[in-house]
Amino acid sequence: MKYMVLLYAAEGAWPPDEHRVALQQSINICHELHAKDQYIHCSPLQPPASSTCVRVRDGKRVVTDGPFIETKEHLAGYFLIEARDLDEAIAIAERIPGSHRGTAEIRPLVEVEGLPATD
Numbered sequence: 001m002k003y004m005v006l007l008y009a010a011e012g013a014w015p016p017d018e019h020r021v022a023l024q025q026s027i028n029i030c031h032e033l034h035a036k037d038q039y040i041h042c043s044p045l046q047p048p049a050s051s052t053c054v055r056v057r058d059g060k061r062v063v064t065d066g067p068f069i070e071t072k073e074h075l076a077g078y079f080l081i082e083a084r085d086l087d088e089a090i091a092i093a094e095r096i097p098g099s100h101r102g103t104a105e106i107r108p109l110v111e112v113e114g115l116p117a118t119d
Contacts, residue, residue, distance in 0.1 A: 002109040008073040009102030022097035044077035
């Protein structure tokens with residue numbers, strides 16, 4: 001089953017030197033998952049200030065800069081993984097450095113037929 005691991009962190013949670021180490025650890029985890037055919041995709045995200053939100057209400061588009069809601073933690077990145085069950089997904093998420101300074105939310109993906117195929 002495919003799972004999305006969403007990583008949330010407060011801005012400034014990682015001092016630059018520690019962030020570089022955590023990023024390298026995350027890259028290493030991706031290589032380990034890839035060797036087990038569990039890696040699908042992973043990426044950190046730009047800071048919330050770079051986001052754009054789109055809402056359509058009554059047929060009218062509203063575009064705003066920045067995050068939709070104000071929170072202490074923001075979506076900082078994600079891992080898209082393959083795991084046999086939730087327990088295995090949890091075991092992977094707890095290894096990701098982002099879960100040590102923030103929160104890792106795990107959600108199973110819904111398989112939808114008729115979508116374009118990916119490599």
